[in-house]
Amino acid sequence: MRDVLQAAAAELGLELNDSQLDQLLAYLALLQKWNKVYNLTAVRDPAQMLSHHLVDSLSVVAPLKRHGAPARLMDVGAGGGLPGVVIAICFPETDVSCVDAVAKKATFIQQVAAELKLPNLHGVHSRVEALETEPFGVITSRAFASLVDFTRLTRQHLAEGAVWMAMKGQHPADEIAALPGDVDVFHVEQLAVPGLDAQRCLVWMRPR
Numbered sequence: 001m002r003d004v005l006q007a008a009a010a011e012l013g014l015e016l017n018d019s020q021l022d023q024l025l026a027y028l029a030l031l032q033k034w035n036k037v038y039n040l041t042a043v044r045d046p047a048q049m050l051s052h053h054l055v056d057s058l059s060v061v062a063p064l065k066r067h068g069a070p071a072r073l074m075d076v077g078a079g080g081g082l083p084g085v086v087i088a089i090c091f092p093e094t095d096v097s098c099v100d101a102v103a104k105k106a107t108f109i110q111q112v113a114a115e116l117k118l119p120n121l122h123g124v125h126s127r128v129e130a131l132e133t134e135p136f137g138v139i140t141s142r143a144f145a146s147l148v149d150f151t152r153l154t155r156q157h158l159a160e161g162a163v164w165m166a167m168k169g170q171h172p173a174d175e176i177a178a179l180p181g182d183v184d185v186f187h188v189e190q191l192a193v194p195g196l197d198a199q200r201c202l203v204w205m206r207p208r
């Protein structure tokens with residue numbers, strides 16, 4: 001697992017230190033251990049969890065670094081912590097809130113933060129539209145909602161100059177076309193995920 005992860009990180013152009021690799025593998029082990037109890041993901045096979053979840057989430061790290069990692073980032077509908085936990089591991093200076101409407105998923109994230117000693121990671125139990133919190137520099141999501149709902153439900157949580165970063169499969173032309181005029185899609189980038197033969201892209205948006 002470690003070799004596969006290290007090779008994938010190198011292919012993604014990431015320089016992860018030993019402690020970060022250890023944390024990513026420990027997170028994978030926790031996902032596997034608690035999946036049945038918390039119902040975190042339909043993927044059960046450890047190798048698939050690595051490629052479909054961990055490496056898939058790692059593919060946003062270089063783009064986020066290029067954009068500039070924010071002081072505060074929200075992962076909305078984080079579920080078991082994808083991509084929020086991976087971002088918290090790769091950006092220790094960024095405070096990451098994984099928000100989910102299901103209490104046991106937020107509890108799992110708190111458990112990950114404690115076990116992996118990640119003071120910058122928080123599991124927050126709330127529907128995002130009802131959340132009262134400080135604003136965020138980047139709001140991200142993976143498998144959460146359409147772009148219209150994602151931006152509508154989280155707009156109130158954007159800081160001045162903040163952006164949305166949505167993980168999507170193939171280029172979501174229909175979802176982009178459905179966005180209201182006050183959402184500016186300023187970049188759509190293709191992601192190549194090592195070990196995953198599927199289309200992935202990242203949709204960057206900001207309010208107008």
Ligand SMILES: C[S@@+](CC[C@H](N)C(=O)[O-])C[C@H]1O[C@@H](n2cnc3c(N)ncnc32)[C@H](O)[C@@H]1O
Nearest residue numbers: 077078079082100101102126127128142143144
């Ligand atoms: C399909 S899961 C995706 C989980 C994770 N991001 C992933 O990629 O594996 C969507 C998650 O969004 C959460 N969710 C749905 N509506 C929500 C809302 N309004 N506020 C916060 N979380 C919500 C659900 O509880 C669920 O855990």
